[in-house]
Amino acid sequence: MSGDYEIPVFKRKWVQLIEEFGLEDKSWVNNMYEEKHMWANAYIRCKFFAGFRTTSRCKGLHSAVARYVESQYDLTNFVEIFQRCVAHLRFKEFNADYESTRGVPVMQTCIELLERFAAKVYTHKIFLFTHFFLELDQCGW
Incomplete structure (x- = not known):
């Protein structure tokens, strides 16, 4: 499959x-x-995912949860700690969204229209990550 x-x-x-x-x-x-x-x-295939695939999302989530959860926890402890983990992840996402509303990233390529669109739809962090690929593409890589 x-x-x-x-x-x-x-x-x-x-x-x-x-x-x-x-x-x-x-x-x-x-x-x-x-x-x-x-x-x-x-x-x-050939779709843009800003560097993410389903497996990398799962690995990232597993890594985040592993920092909070240990195998010796009983079900009650697991649920309590897992809820803390989810709350922390939600806070980080909220914070990233907030930071993205402050200021506009500097446009650095000759395809400014595309850059401005990406800056509007992505968080600043993801924009900077994708911006790297725009620069590589512009250089003919």
Whole structure:
């Protein structure tokens, strides 16, 4: 499912998988296929994700949670500490949003219209991250 196939090959392999395991009547499998444009490499290839992929988001979340949670916690402790972790992550996101409303980043490339649009839709931190790729692209990399 996560192989890097062209769309026709992905479709063929999906049908083979469904038939091999007898999953034709499973609604969750059909729903998953309907959402393939959101997860299948064949459909998301060459799309811009500002340096993020689903696996990197999961790894980042696991890393953040691991700083708070330990394996010896019972369920009650886990829930309490996990709620603190979520509150901290929400605070960091809120803070990043707030910081993004202060000032406008300096435009540095000849494609200023694109830069200004990116500065409006991304937080300052992500804008600066994507700005690096704009500069590389402008230099012919």
